[in-house]
Amino acid sequence: MTDETNKSLESTSPSDASTDAAEVAAASGSETKRSGSLLKSPWLWAGLCALSIAGSGIAIATVSATHFSPEREVKQYFELLEQGKSDRALGLLHATVPQGDAVLLSGDGLKAALDGFEASSLELETDTVESDPNQRTVTASYTFSGSEHQTVFTLRKARTDWLFFDKWEFVPVTLPVATVQAQYSPTATVNDSPSPLSTKKSAAKGSESNEPAWNVQTYPVLPPAIVKASYQTEFIKGSEQQQVLTDFTAKAPTISLGAEASDKLTDYVDAQLKDYLDRCADQQVLKPAGCPMDYATSARVRSSTINWDILEYPEAKVTLTSQGWSIEPLRGRAKIALQEQDLDSGELYTAQEQDTFEFRATLKVNGNRVTVTPDAFDYDPNNQA
Structure with missing residues (x-):
């Protein structure tokens, strides 16, 4: 029975294989036909x-x-x-x-x-x-x-x-x-x-x-x-x-x-004003000549005892206008110490007083030359005597 079975299997195997191959070929041909149809479709190419x-x-x-x-x-x-x-x-x-x-x-x-x-x-x-x-x-x-x-x-x-x-x-x-x-x-x-x-x-013509x-x-x-x-x-x-x-x-x-005054110009003006007031303070008189401070008394005074000190120097504020350079009003403070003698009793005593003063000054700049002149005191900046 085993031999018959083997013969049966051997006799049917080639036939089945041929059938399967035919079916595969048929399916492949069908797919090829469908692909060819798609490639020929104008809608696909569009x-x-x-x-x-x-x-x-x-x-x-x-x-x-x-x-x-x-x-x-x-x-x-x-x-x-x-x-x-x-x-x-x-x-x-x-x-x-x-x-x-x-x-x-x-x-x-x-x-x-x-x-x-x-x-x-x-x-x-x-x-x-x-x-x-x-x-x-x-x-x-x-x-x-x-x-x-x-x-x-x-x-x-x-x-x-x-x-x-x-x-x-x-x-x-x-x-x-x-x-x-x-x-x-x-x-x-x-x-x-x-x-x-x-x-x-x-400037415009006719302008003054x-x-x-x-x-x-x-x-x-x-x-x-x-x-x-x-x-x-x-x-x-x-x-x-x-x-x-x-x-x-x-x-x-x-x-x-x-236009503003440079720091150098302002410093120079301040230095000139300080020098001017220091020379005022060097004068041993009640009212230094050409200077803004003074002291009034009815007592007898020995000039050798008069001593002026500048307590506060003015700081110049310099501006430039159409009329030229201008220095705003200046303000300072000085102290006087001296020995006085009462005219009635002959008593000697030491007096001290502070004096707040104000004054003005003019400024001229000509090239590199700067001139500072305090006003109304007959002060000559060129006279250093």
């Missing part, structure tokens, strides 16, 4: 084309926004400023540079002009120009010297590359200028750089003012820029003033540097 076009459109839009947008040009402008490449920034702007001192367009002057600009705060927003579809305005918002500012740039489409990518360029501009003027100095320090004030602005003419200079700048100006001569100083320029079109206000 879908694939649509996906391909959409992907290409996204890629083109991304590349265009990243490398060919108006905002990219503005961002590059700010990058060039931070790198100190003002020549390339000027070329990018197609800028016209007005006459003036170019100290703020390169080197330390340019670096100082950007002092306080926070690059991380830069935000750009593009708007269309209704009057010209080929132009765009880009508003740059940023923090500068701790405050929020904006600069508006106008760009135009120059051409289209490879059918899709628009090339943008700045509409040509003229750089704004900062103006610095001073009456009492031929030079100024602008953004830590010395600059001559070469142009003189005369004694004020000197203004010395003026203009400075082209690349916005945004901060301009700091001051001056210091031996006897006069103009305290630092500053302004921020962010606009290409608005006229910047003039920086007018005032």
